[in-house]
Amino acid sequence: MDGPAHGVLTGMVTMGRTMVPAGEGRAVRVGAGRRVRVVDVEGGQVGDLFAFAADDPREHLSAAHTRSATSRLFPQVGESFVTDRRRPILTLAGDTSPGSHDMLIAACDPARYEGLGAPGHASCAGNLESALAGMGLSAAVVPQPVNVFMRIPVEASGRLRWLSAESRPGDAITFEAVMDCVVVLSACPQDLAGINGDGPTPMAMDVL
């Protein structure tokens, strides 16, 4: 990718648009009360989103604690994602997509691609590490991500299906920060399974 503007890190917050090139990851700092809009620029692209408390990145958005708090597989608009310390970190503020998102599937990682016969392949876990390193941070663990636009329907039997993302060009999901946080988005580099349709494409994060 060339050309796109990058969000500007002003003191402790990021403002404006941060482009996330296809298959790569980026991090932004979002102050409490601000919103971050995650845009699927070309459509059909899954993003693995992570959020960490700005003052202690050992505290992170936790899918399991969020399910426990909301009694849902995925929050509804107006509901919050919470951390592993059960503190609200992001509220789901809006969603223009058809509404398929996932919090069941782990981030792709080097072991996943080794299993697919592609050692050394880019991964969302690797992108998370790189994006945090760019802010001088590191995560103790790779949390279960919020997989925006990822379509994993759950059948009554408990079976999960892996379908291509159905988000359209420009579709966006917007989160409001409840605490000062660092949000990382990986435009999933998966090109060996069909979740990203015809292949990985870029995404964007707008801090509003």
Add this chain to the structure above:
Amino acid sequence: MDGPAHGVLTGMVTMGRTMVPAGEGRAVRVGAGRRVRVVDVEGGQVGDLFAFAADDPREHLSAAHTRSATSRLFPQVGESFVTDRRRPILTLAGDTSPGSHDMLIAACDPARYEGLGAPGHASCAGNLESALAGMGLSAAVVPQPVNVFMRIPVEASGRLRWLSAESRPGDAITFEAVMDCVVVLSACPQDLAGINGDGPTPMAMDVL
């Protein structure tokens, strides 16, 4: 609880029955190829089960990676639970219960009970820490547990319901170790929500 025999730690493995008093946690060492049978002694009791690689307890059974590997909310008999490094650690070998188990809900922890107005209440996260400490170990994080006998049906809308465990006295779920591991079971101390029916009761782990 008084009286029950405890599993005998012989060298690096545990053999025989380890009683888990109501509301407490215990750990056993299970060698590769051996089985551990988790028994709901009186029925209607949820157990939070965790498993760690014996040679490096930073590697742990991961619900998210297990869902990714099995494409199911919970493995079927014959399928394996994998670690956060995507290595099989336990295989589901048998289940005499009605079959309700959960891998969606986080372990109860001090923050959960503070939210319920009961600070200082015993928790599965605290039981995990204590049981590992008894073996000279500590976990870097509290993994999403395997909640045996926990009944959290998923509705088509994505809504989760919290129902009382329907396991009967003596019902058991059995796991076969794929690698040398430490298995921790917390007989969930939750008595402020209905998941444990009339209240917490003891469980047992038999290493076979």
